[in-house]
Every structure is written in structure tokens, then in C-alpha cells.
Amino acid sequence: MTELHPEMHERRILGTELLWAFGVGVLIAATLTMIVFTALTRDINPPSNVERIDPKTLHLSGEFAEQNLGTTVGADGSVTVRVIATQFMFVPRCLAVPQGRRVTLRFTTPDVIHGILITGTNVNTMVVPGFVSQVHTSFTRTGDLLMPCHEYCGLGHSEMWATVQVIPENEFKPGQDGRASCAQR
């Protein structure tokens, strides 16, 4: 057993390394397959939206003017929520969304970099001045969810949070103008 030639040792080590490389290759392939499978079957993807907006004028007119902020239900039933993240608050501070329906969340900021996440969901994005961050999701559970700023944005950062109110589909009743707010409950 003991008198192996040095070349034999090297061959065994090389064999082990090749086996290891094969095993790692299988693991990487399995992980990638799982990610692609999830993306295709369960619609879970990294949010990717590159859309520019002028941070100096976004509050004056257009999509992010004050009257357009909050939840809007389109004629086709699509739900869009528009939010401005600013030092140190979200406008509006409470977002009303229906349960189990596809919701489009759109964020932008006039000042510094912010970030948002909604607890208990996979919603998580940066909000960068000059860009619109867009995330699609569907809320499965009703109730109030916390939406804090998760990117340090200044001294008031820890006070910067909003509430996402997930309302049962049958109780979600937007007004004539298609607007919905937390006050309807």
C-alpha cells in the first residue's frame, strides 16, 4: 500500500480535483436551472427598468405631480402606485393595494438616493435621482405591511417609512376617478 510512485499521487490528486470541478459544475448548473425555472414559471425576476426623469421638475407636472401620486386603477383594471421618496418621507405615506392582483409600483426621488423594501414580500429596489424605479408584484396576504427606506439618506433616515395596506379584493373599491387610498377603510 505504501510504495506508490510520486506520479501515482499526482494522478490521484488530479483525479480528485477533476471530480470536484465536475461536482461544482453540477451545482452551478442546478442553481442556474432553478433560477431560470422560477423566473419562467413563477414570474420572479430581478426588477429591471431604466427610465429617466428630471428630478428638478418631477413635482411640477406629469406622472409624479401631487395629484397623480398614490394608487390608480386603470380602465383595464391594472393597478399602478406612484410614490415619491424624499428626505425624509414617502408621498403618500400609505399605499392602498388589492390582494392577489398584479400591482405596478413606480418610485422616484427629487433629492438623494433612497431604497425601499416591503416587509414579507420580495419587493426591494433602489430609488435613484433621475430615474424611475419600477417593480411589479402581487400581494398574497392582507394587512398592513411596513415599507421603510433601506438606504441611508440623511439624519432623518430612520423616520422614513410608509405603510402598504393590502385590502381584500372584494373590499378594494376605487372611486369614480380610479383612485384608491387607505382612507377608504
Added chain:
Amino acid sequence: MDETHLARVMQVVPLGAGVLAGTAVALLVLGYLLIYLLVFLPRGTVG
């Protein structure tokens, strides 16, 4: 170093390294899978 002793050690080195690295990677993959299946997927769709 005695050649015989070296040969004896070298016979078990690849197996030992494989078991050690394999256990470490298996634990890592298990942790990833548990978080992926029990935390990430139940949190629902996003994109």
C-alpha cells in the same frame, strides 16, 4: 521526511480534502436551498 511515511499520508489526503470541502459546500448549499424554498419563494412574485 521519510518517503514511506509521505506515501502513506498522500494516499488519504485527496479523500480527506474531498470530505472536508464537500461537507462545507453541502452545508452552504443546504442553507441556500432552505432560504430559497422556505423564505424567498413564499414571498411571492416580483419583477
